[in-house]
Amino acid sequence: MSRAPSPPLQRHARAWVLLATALALLPLLPLLPAALTAVIATTAVSAAGVAWRRPVPLPLRLLLVAGMLAAIHWQMGSTPGRDTGCALLAAMLAIKSSELRRLRDARSLLGFALFAPFGAFLLDQGPRTLVLALLALAGALLALQHLADADTGSTPPPFPHQVRTAARLLLLAAPLALAGFWLLPRLPTPLWGLPERGSGQSGLSDTMSPGQWLDLMNDDRPALRVQFFGATPTPQDRYWRGPVLTRFDGRTWTRLPGQRRAPPPPVADSPVHWDYQVEYEATERRELVALDLPRTPPEGAMLDADYTLESARPLTALTRWRLRSSAPADFQTTLPPALRAQALQLPDGFNPRTRALAGRWRSEAGSDDEAIVRRALEWIGRDFSYTLSTPLPGRHGADEFLFDWKAGFCEHFSSAFVVLMRGAGLPARVVTGYAGGSRNRYGDYWLLRRSDAHAWAEVWLPQRGWTRIDPTAAVAPERILDTVEDRLSAAGDGGDGFDIGARWLQALQMGDWLRRHWNTMVLSFDARRQQRLLSALGIERLQPAQLIGLFAAAALLAIAAMAWTLARGERERDPLLRAWRRLERRYARIGLARPPHEPVPAWAARIAPSPAPDGLVALSRRFSDARYARSSPDLASLLRDLHRHRPQPGVRTGAPT
Template sequence: MSTLPSSPLGAHARGWVLLTAALSLLPLLLQLPGVLAGVFGATALIVAGLSWHRPAPLLLRLLLVATMLVTIYWQMGATPGRDSGCALLAAMLAIKSSELRTLRDARSLLGFALFAPFAAFLLDQGPITLLLATAAVICALLALQRLADDDAGVTALPPAAQLRTVGKLMLLALPLALSAFWLVPRLGSPLWGIPDRVVSRPGLSDSMEPGAWIDLMADDSPALRAQFFGPVPPADQRYWRGPVLTRFDGRSWTRSNRQQRTAPTAFQAGDVRWDYLIEYEASDDRQLVALDLPLAAPADSQLDADYSLSSNRTLTALTRWRMQSAPPRSFQSQLPERLRQQTLQLPAGFNPRTLALAKQWRTEAGQDDAAIVQRSLEWIHREFAYTLSTPLAGRHGADEFLFDQKAGFCEHFSSAFVVLMRGAGIPARVVTGYAGGVRNRYGDYWVVRKMDAHAWAEVWLAGRGWVRVDPTAAVAPERIYDTLEDRLGQGNAGGLDLAGRWESFKQLGDWMRRGWNTAFLSFDANRQQQLLRPFGIERLTPSQLIALFAGFAVLALGLMAWLLARGERQRDPLLRAWHRLDRRYARLGLGREPYESANDWARRVELSHPGSGLLILSQRFTDARYAGAQFDPVSLLADLHRHRPRPGARP
């Protein structure tokens, strides 16, 4: 069965289609690695330019496909995942315009392009992605309208009129979309598995290796937001505890598998209690943090023997956790022999100078462990500096840091300090997490960024148990040189006013992002139930929610069908505008009678209300609709929409 050939694509319609493809591709490119985004974006521009007048040669298209696949493999490897699948979709869309010749090709490209903004939601659900996706959908509807006009051979409406038509279509769908968002039952996990990401987000891990923290500490995006209910801990207590690392192989620190599987023992809490809510950003793993120390694990999470908190599910989306913490008065005052041996363990053949110094200090201090800890902190304060410009450690990392460089950041300070303590016979371990946070002045909450990632130490002292020691904090302020703020341009080089304004702008943006997270991303089953409580409904089962949604959906679809049918009855925008004008006069008792012509009606109105201006407008309408006169549709439609009854003076 033969099909009719599709009409060729005009230049104006081609421009709309390519603009839609670009807007659809943009939100996806913003979520991909920079190299891939640059290659795909440049390829899309080149292909669109080369294919504007004639299709690209087959050999060139095959070469582009091969180049794209090689680039994806180079950046992401051969492991399938969410971001690699999205990268493949972006690559296909970038070269799709090479086949753009006819109206059928254009419709095919538009349908394919709309997959891109929705795929971007697999990687990010922020407001920027939504705005770009909405712009792509609006542009696609405008392009489809243009293609329909070209296919029918009719003159296209002005862009403003087309935009109004598209806006009405989207408003028609809004009630159904909102009822689906609010009423469709929220599931604990999706019905289908979502693949893991190939390019993982920077975040805390179960190990600490030399140089591995630079990428994490150079990222100023939020890791979590915390809202306190009651007192806020002072700066020296805002340590957000994450993985605790006890095993050391001479180069890397890792967690103890046995400690992760063991339940925590109770600690003696101090008098202060901190009650807070954490909004944890997606991290693609299960690791959580809490203020040092959490009193209990919140629902759907667990604490291990080191008081490190983890989620029972992978954190693929934003999550909210209500917790309480307290500084310990005594934390594991009785140390099990197995754990003592583990936190004294050092591999043979590493850091001989550090071990020799530790033995010397032990001889001089006797059994006074606290004196050795204090002596090391005084040494750091007196001679060491803080900087990110530190060469990668060699075999004897602690020796190089303590005796040669005497400069580094938290990774170096915590690791060398724990090695020194263990060499002196003091049980010690590395604790990783975040330190500090910045208060948002608009929302009265605290933002902890990924660049606030920190590593400190815990030493075990008789009678006190585990005690937090932060050797990095012991560095004298005058020897803090190369910081993260300096590298990110957050210092005062640009002037206090400019820096303050930029920080204020960033805080406003983060406050808006948090509002978005609260309203949409964290709308879970509990909040869905709370939404119905003002209506006297405490709880609905999933089947009841589905029935309620079905009722709203029927109403919404019925409204859509009625409005669309009404529009079909009056497809002429000029006639619709004329009928609206009639209804305005009808409210004053001056509506047009069924037997009256447009001009007769206008004359009657003019007699009773001189100066109304309706007579001139009705003559223009009559000439345009019935006499076939040439007229400016934009001007006449605008005048019909603008016209309002003016009573005037009665004769």
């Protein structure tokens, strides 16, 4: 027996399905590359517009598929990853709207569309994504209501009633979802590995090449947040050490593999120590940073011979690290010969002018290494300037920067300075990380953005060992010690300098403070915190069996509440009858319940005989006419008045006659 064909899709139902699909794409599209987002959005609108008038031919749909695949490859390459999969899902939904003909197609599209907000959580778990995902879910519920009405031929209820129904369904599901979040046992490590992103994110890397840092320096997204327990370092000490780059091929700086596998050398401690916690945003990389210098690695991280911290796993989610650091009194005062040779290495045929200048300075300074360092810093501070607008260098990058441009940013200053020092016979290397940061007055923590990324130099000096030298600070100290955010923060204390900039900074700080609380309550709720969920009640550690029992009990209660509420709705499917029953319950709470045998008009006239148009008698007459006389009143107005009505003073309490 053949199945009956699915009914055709009406215009109003099609509009609701397209709106729900657009809301489902809304959490995902901002997380994809901007150009790809524009292509997908344009394709979705064009396909829906064409399909609104007539079916889209199969050859055109295949052409759209080929075009979307080409756009994804253009923006994200051929490497598979979470972001690539999410881009394919968004592209499929954009093209799928061209196939809307029948109710079955609409339900299929809505089913696929709901994968989009869930896919967005693979790329971002922030509050914005959650709010947009809930909005998409509500849109899908409203669209399914319209499809059900279209399938049965019913007249859709008023829009406010539809919204309340969708909100009620979401609220019904909330207890079960919260029980799963708080009580479902979590594994300390994922059961299966999620693939990394196919396209790289801007962040610290273990290499530094010309132009590589431009995207990072222009990225204002948060990189890490730091809370200090005790003393706070001065601006001169707020250098956050990351990868140390020693090997140089004339263009790119890289780490030494041998240093990554060797233990850290001994360091003489200074009397000042800093105890702090770092909240690190996801980067998909393993590089960590710590105040210069970290003393011991935290659990889950490794500390190499360059005092560079590295996570054992890629940072695919928000992580927190408790650390202790102190500025060294001296750092590796005895330099191994192999490391000295690497720290003096310069490739042949590169930067002849820089090497000639360094040789002349050496001959003039003799054995005074510190005099060479001072001379270089004085020259840079006198003749150079800081800017992000620089051309890409050619073969002799240090020569072009030192003798031609005399302007650049930390990538140029640190690289050219180390080449100059090595040319003069001083072991030197590039250190990358972050510098500075701004204090959030609301949460009393420090925020470092990706644009705070910085590169400086370390020069090896006798009796002192590795010594931090920052040539960028010689020409642009405000880049390290006096940032724009610091000045705006000072202006925002109520003086004459309080202006739009200070208000803007306060809004940014409040927004980041809220985001940090979201991170604390949601994103960092891991297996360890789950096991200590009931520590305030004296239960220090919940075992997996106890968590499963608690989850089962909470889930049963939530499901029972859902079943009771839905069954009650089935018993009273008429919204008018439900509203009247609520009104009767308000009177029952003050001892004026209507006996089952008493007619509604008689009950209303007995207890509240007021002739007012909004009184109980008038409402009972309107209710009886709408329900039993089959009149055509304004149902929305009647429902609103029934919901708003409350017992008035002066009602009678006599027994029914």
